[in-house]
Amino acid sequence: MRLRIRLKEVIEERGISMTRLSRLADVNYKTIAGLIKDPYRDVEYKPLYKIARALGVELGDLIEEVPDE
Numbered sequence: 001m002r003l004r005i006r007l008k009e010v011i012e013e014r015g016i017s018m019t020r021l022s023r024l025a026d027v028n029y030k031t032i033a034g035l036i037k038d039p040y041r042d043v044e045y046k047p048l049y050k051i052a053r054a055l056g057v058e059l060g061d062l063i064e065e066v067p068d069e
Helices: 007-014 018-025 029-037 045-055
Strands: 002-005 063-066
Touching: 007 029, 007 045, 018 029, 018 045, 029 045
Parallel strands: none
Antiparallel strands: 002 063
8 A cells, every 4th residue: 555645636625725724833835745746755744744734634644545556
């Protein structure tokens, strides 16, 4: 199993831009763009937690397990 960050889907559902999310979460825009471009990349807990809080979701709502290919 691999972990996938569902950031792209969640921000589309919420209708929020990456720029606005970056400001609300106090997370670098490049970090957010990188997570959208590569949802399988390693990410530290703190920025992901800040993103979840800014979006008003639980941390677990941003993460999904996907089977290995």
